[in-house]
Amino acid sequence: MNCKYFGTCASCTLYDKTYDEQLNYKIQREKKRFENFTNIEFDIIKSSEKNFRNRAEFRVWWEKDENSKKDILSFAMNDFNKDILKIDSCSIVSSDISNLMPKLLIELEKDMLLSFRLFAIEFLNSSTHDMLVTLIYHKKLESDWCELAKKIENKLNIKIIGRSRKQKIILSDDFINETLTIENQEFKFAYEENGFTQPNTNVNIQMIEWVLKNTKSSTKDLCELYCGGGNFTIPLSKKFNKVLATEISKTSIKSALRNCKLNNIENIEFIRMSAEEFVEALAEKRPFNRLKNINLKAYDFNTIFMDPPRSGLDDTTRNLAKEFENVIYISCNPETLHRDLQELVKTHKIVKFALFDQFAFTEHIESGVILKKIEN
Numbered sequence: 001m002n003c004k005y006f007g008t009c010a011s012c013t014l015y016d017k018t019y020d021e022q023l024n025y026k027i028q029r030e031k032k033r034f035e036n037f038t039n040i041e042f043d044i045i046k047s048s049e050k051n052f053r054n055r056a057e058f059r060v061w062w063e064k065d066e067n068s069k070k071d072i073l074s075f076a077m078n079d080f081n082k083d084i085l086k087i088d089s090c091s092i093v094s095s096d097i098s099n100l101m102p103k104l105l106i107e108l109e110k111d112m113l114l115s116f117r118l119f120a121i122e123f124l125n126s127s128t129h130d131m132l133v134t135l136i137y138h139k140k141l142e143s144d145w146c147e148l149a150k151k152i153e154n155k156l157n158i159k160i161i162g163r164s165r166k167q168k169i170i171l172s173d174d175f176i177n178e179t180l181t182i183e184n185q186e187f188k189f190a191y192e193e194n195g196f197t198q199p200n201t202n203v204n205i206q207m208i209e210w211v212l213k214n215t216k217s218s219t220k221d222l223c224e225l226y227c228g229g230g231n232f233t234i235p236l237s238k239k240f241n242k243v244l245a246t247e248i249s250k251t252s253i254k255s256a257l258r259n260c261k262l263n264n265i266e267n268i269e270f271i272r273m274s275a276e277e278f279v280e281a282l283a284e285k286r287p288f289n290r291l292k293n294i295n296l297k298a299y300d301f302n303t304i305f306m307d308p309p310r311s312g313l314d315d316t317t318r319n320l321a322k323e324f325e326n327v328i329y330i331s332c333n334p335e336t337l338h339r340d341l342q343e344l345v346k347t348h349k350i351v352k353f354a355l356f357d358q359f360a361f362t363e364h365i366e367s368g369v370i371l372k373k374i375e376n
């Protein structure tokens with residue numbers, strides 16, 4: 001089917017609304033949710049209405065054409081009843097992904113070695129037209145698969161990774177190159193295949209710019225938790241003397257270190273550590289080998305930046321945040337943000353609140369909150 005946005009796929013729950021209707025519905029819902037904490041005007045950051053997703057994952061549907069006896073592949077998703085819904089085109093994915101989808105199917109259908117037991121396809125695309133395609137199979141991949149897949153790489157000018165149980169075959173690279181222009185300055189990033197990246201490039205740039213616009217330059221230091229590949233860390237580092245950034249995922253820390261080098265940034269130290277462990281390290285509850293070359297006492301923090309996963313902050317991290325003069329909190333889940341703000345507003349005042357429509361046509365919305373410590 002050619003759907004309007006996601007059509008009836010279960011991924012998209014607000015597909016029958018216009019762009020402004022679905023956004024307005026989410027704005028009113030969030031204003032109501034947070035009305036007890038603040039009555040300040042929310043900044044609203046809109047998404048493009050089409051072609052805004054730089055990553056996407058589809059199931060693959062496989063049928064035999066009775067006349068030609070050829071295998072026919074389709075992209076597919078589950079609909080609301082969990083039935084398979086075949087998709088011919090998808091207007092929320094980037095133009096690069098949308099243009100590639102039919103071409104890729106044609107190439108994959110040419111040989112059973114490529115199409116047989118192909119289960120899912122993931123796309124990761126940058127605004128500089130770099131494209132990584134992960135083909136996920138329910139069979140072991142051999143060298144003859146590599147030869148055929150390499151030909152598709154060259155023909156379609158993409159990077160391919162083949163995945164199967166306990167197998168990951170990288171034909172050229174396992175990352176894509178991205179350049180983001182933030183406040184008229186170019187920042188370079190390498191996005192790893194299975195590291196976290198923001199799905200809506202345009203909204204991501206506006207989120208970073210919103211944080212920069214609302215953060216005063218300081219001679220003090222920044223503490224960042226849940227830093228991913230340094231998406232906010234690298235542009236924010238220009239506003240602080242030094243930055244200490246922590247993150248649980250090895251892949252993301254590897255990516256953050258590479259991104260730092262790409263931008264010649266030298267005032268950030270990255271630590272692979274969960275937020276909960278970092279709280280223990282700061283309180284000197286136990287020694288950490290990973291900190292043997294890092295002097296935590298040399299930092300003079302005045303700001304904490306946090307962009308946690310959907311579960312929000314744990315109790316100890318929430319308590320740590322209350323000690324900082326400035327708190328910047330980016331959240332992809334308003335429910336856990338609401339729970340965390342219930343505590344944070346006891347010590348801090350909300351000075352800025354933004355809604356970023358990162359996940360247009362779904363129930364989800366990203367929020368940004370800036371809090372300042374209340375003077376006693």
Ligand SMILES: C[S@@+](CC[C@H](N)C(=O)[O-])C[C@H]1O[C@@H](n2cnc3c(N)ncnc32)[C@H](O)[C@@H]1O
Nearest residue numbers: 196226227228231247248249274275307308309
């Ligand atoms: C919403 S992402 C934000 C990443 C980054 N700020 C960005 O914009 O790309 C949340 C990040 O938190 C990390 N994470 C999840 N649980 C964590 C924990 N308990 N401690 C530290 N990091 C964690 C994830 O690996 C992920 O990179």
